[in-house]
Amino acid sequence: MTLHKKQPTIRDIAKLAGVSYQTVSLVINNKPGVSEKTRRQILRLMEEMDYRPNRAAQTLTTSRSKTLELIIVDVRYGGYLAHSTKNMAHAATEAGYSLLVSETDAEGLEAALESALSRMVDGIVLSGPRLRIEDEALKAMSRGIPLVRRDYVPSSSLAWVGFDQVHATRLAVEHLLSLGHRQIAAIPPTSELHNGYWRYSAMRSVLGEHGLSLGPVAEGDYSIGSGYAAAKQILATGQPFTALIVGTDGMALGAMRALREAGLRIPDDVSVVSYDNAELAQYTEPPLTTVEFKFSKQDELCIQYLVELIANPALELHQRVLTPNLIVRESTRALSSVAGGS
Amino acid sequence: MTLHKKQPTIRDIAKLAGVSYQTVSLVINNKPGVSEKTRRQILRLMEEMDYRPNRAAQTLTTSRSKTLELIIVDVRYGGYLAHSTKNMAHAATEAGYSLLVSETDAEGLEAALESALSRMVDGIVLSGPRLRIEDEALKAMSRGIPLVRRDYVPSSSLAWVGFDQVHATRLAVEHLLSLGHRQIAAIPPTSELHNGYWRYSAMRSVLGEHGLSLGPVAEGDYSIGSGYAAAKQILATGQPFTALIVGTDGMALGAMRALREAGLRIPDDVSVVSYDNAELAQYTEPPLTTVEFKFSKQDELCIQYLVELIANPALELHQRVLTPNLIVRESTRALSSVAGGS
DNA sequence: CCACCTTACTTGACCGTTCAATATCATAAC
DNA sequence: GTTATGATATTGAACGGTCAAGTAAGGTGG
Incomplete structure (x- = not known):
């Protein structure tokens, strides 16, 4: 009935x-000071005895858990x-780490960080x-644990990795302008979201540069349904x-369905550009012209940056901005009745 | 420059x-034997000193890390x-646990489990x-750590939580049969996947019950593109x-595009049923008739079951089968030129 | 007034590692 | 034949908790 037959420890191996x-410890950590012969023997014994170091003990003595934590807030x-x-x-x-994932809301963030601290997590995404x-508040809450935000937050001078939302928007807007469009409606993500906020303001400023202003707008919340509802709302204006x-x-996808239900054809009557790819x-139907965000790149970069930061905590914090690019498909076309773009 | 100003320990609090x-330890763990007065004072001090227990130390003495691990294999x-x-x-x-996530392939599974063991993870999904x-192999590899599979694996008598793929398929097939369809093609997930395998065999047996056999088949791999390619392949036959x-x-979605490209209308020429909702x-376009899987329910149940198993390791293992249901939308319709179903 | 029980709290050992300081020994240098 | 040297190995303390057993003080019953 005894399931766990007690793991062997470093001392068991040593005795054998x-x-x-200590010699066994040196072997575990690949440190010099052990003859090749003993090293080999110890390794063999570890294998045989099915030994594996106890991470908790290692964490306790070294104060590093070899763990990173992804904290998801209000997604x-x-x-x-x-x-x-x-x-x-x-x-x-x-990179030799394990990943802890936790999910919470803004109020729970402090508790999540406390827990991370408690677990001696080495770094946080x-x-x-x-x-x-505020940067200061976040810094205080994370109490010195290296932290990288996986968001586009220009307001912060802490470490973050995000996509250039302004450039992304410029790509979308200028593509439409070059096709001759002058009346542009929009369904940005809710402005509660950082990217929603930045995209909205970028849309207005880019159009402003061209002496134009933004047409009807309704916010969405990332769900397909919200795109549908927002488009309905825009049509209703x-x-x-x-x-x-x-x-x-x-x-x-949701928005196009609403447009179609209103008898509008895409791209004949309305051109559509979106984001993500x-x-x-x-x-x-039709395939979307879209601004590509390489999320996997962002994820990788976050971890990579975090690992650097752990290795060298004195590193000056900076921001890594990923540049998106436009992928043109069939949901956009030149406005027929107007002189084409430049 | 010293970022970490050394966390206070249980002894610091005690001294103050x-x-x-030990008294402080009792307070931390909410155990009796401490007067209300001292308890309160200690709690106040912990707050003030911004103390929080060191999980590594707790793990080391108790052999329980309050951590679960999700291991994703070959997804x-x-x-x-x-x-x-x-x-x-x-x-x-x-439930009071943290979640560790790791991703690997079949070869890496053993290493992932070793790592989990090393971290004294309390349970695994x-x-x-x-x-x-084989059950035996998996049992040996997990060395007594409670483990729940988040898959439909009828071949296993270990613990798992999955959707009844056979019933799901029956729902889809019988819906089509009741609409008068007799020539049914299929794009199941690749039969390398457990659910792909079971769905395929269930389709054949349900049709067999009705004296029918399955039409052209091409496998997909879950990507939209593979649905498109598979449909092309089926059409080509x-x-x-x-x-x-x-x-x-x-x-x-991919398949419907291919059908449409071939000039077929949905549901007028071909009815389509899919899975997931x-x-x-x-x-x-049109909205899909689909067999609904409530994944969030599955996820919750996995954790819940795992927690039970941790609390009571002697519990007999069983399987929790979730029953899907059919959601009828507009991608299916009765075959016009044939006498309707029963 | 003594035995006995409770309640509140203390003590020492231990969990499985790492770290810093120290010991041993063969070999080379002088 | 000392002595320095480098490689190899050992020892004791520490990390921050928990656990089991123990003690001291106060209350209760006979």
Whole structure:
């Protein structure tokens, strides 16, 4: 009935090998000071005895747990987090770490960080697309644990890795302008989200540069349904538009259905641009012109940066901005009745 | 420059409170034997000193880490895992555990389990939809750590939580039969996947019960693109079919595009049924009739079952089969030229 | 007033590692 | 034949908790 037949310890191995426990420790940590012969013997014994070091004990003495933690704050529609944890877990393993994942809301963040501290986590990736917090507050809460935000937060001068939302928006807007569109409607992610906020303001400023202003707008929340609802709302205003910028491919799917239900053809009557370049984007009807975000790159980079930061905590914090690019498909076309773009 | 200003320990608190360290330990663990007055004082001091117990030390003495681990094996298209880790992380936190996530392939499984052992993980959720392993081998590898598989694996008598793939298939097939369809094609997930295998065999047996046999078949791999390719392949056979069963909503999206490209209308020429009931399914053109899997329920149940198993390791292992149900939308319709179903 | 029980608290050992300091020994240098 | 040297191995303390057994003080019953 005894399931756990007590793991052998470093001392058991030492006894069998006829050496002291410290020698075994040296072998475990690949440190010099052990003859090749004993090293080999000890390794063989470890194998035989099915020994494996106790991480808790190691953590206790070294104060490093070889663990990273991904804290997800207030993510409602986690579609874009789809492969994220998988990617990060993989990257973490490659780097010799394990990945802890926790999910919480803004209020719970402090508790999550406390728990991380309690577990002596070596570093934290924070994904909080709608989290507003002062750098100082966050720094205080994380109490010196290296932390990288997986978000585009220009307001922060702490470490973060995000996609350039302003450039992304410029790509979308200028693409439409070059096709001759002048009346542009939009379904940005809710402005509670950092990217929603930045995209919205970037849309206005880029259009402003061209002496234009933004047409009807309704926010979405990342769900397909919200894209549908937002498009309905925009249509209800009765304001004219020849192009629509939608926050995600998923929302674009919803929006296009609403447009179609209103008798509008895409791209003949309305051009649609979205963001993400999910696999979905190739298979909508018509395939979507979209601004590509390479999320897997972002995930990898977060871990990579975090690992650097752990190795060298004195490193000056900086921000890594990933540049998206536009993928043109069939949901956009030049406005026919107007002189084409430059 | 010293970032970590050394955490206070149980003994620091004890000294300040003028009691022994053991008394503080009792307070931490909510155990009796401490007067209300001292308890309060100690709690106040802990708060003030910003003390929090060191998990590594606790783990070392108690041999329980209050950690669960999700091991993802050989998941290529993790779309359906999208919210899984988030859900599980949440459920784990509720139950007082942290969640570790690791990603590997079949060869790496042993190493992943070793690492879990090393970390004294209290329980494991294994998601390996294409993992074929003998119960005995798995039991040996997990060395007594409670383990629950998050897959439909009828071949295993260990603990697992999965959706009844046979029933799911019966729902899809009988729905089509009742609509008068007799020539049914299919794009099941690759038979390397457990659910692919079971769905395929269930389709054949259910049809067999009705004296029918399965039409053209091509496997998909969960990606939208594979649905597209598979449909093309089926069309290329030239074999007639009036209905198509597709493994996931995503693949159905791809498949429907291929059908449309071939000039076929849905559901007028071909009825389509898929599985999952992702949000996507409501927004395809036309909306999909689909077999609903409540993944979040599965995730929760895995954690819940695991926690039970940890509390009572002697518990007899069993399997929890979730029953899916059919959601009828507009991608299926009765075959017009044939006498309707019973 | 003594035995006995409770309640509140203390003590020492231990969990399985790492770290710093120290010992041993063969070999080379002088 | 000392002595320095480097490689190899050992020892004791520490990390921050928990656990089991023990003690001291106060109350109760006979």
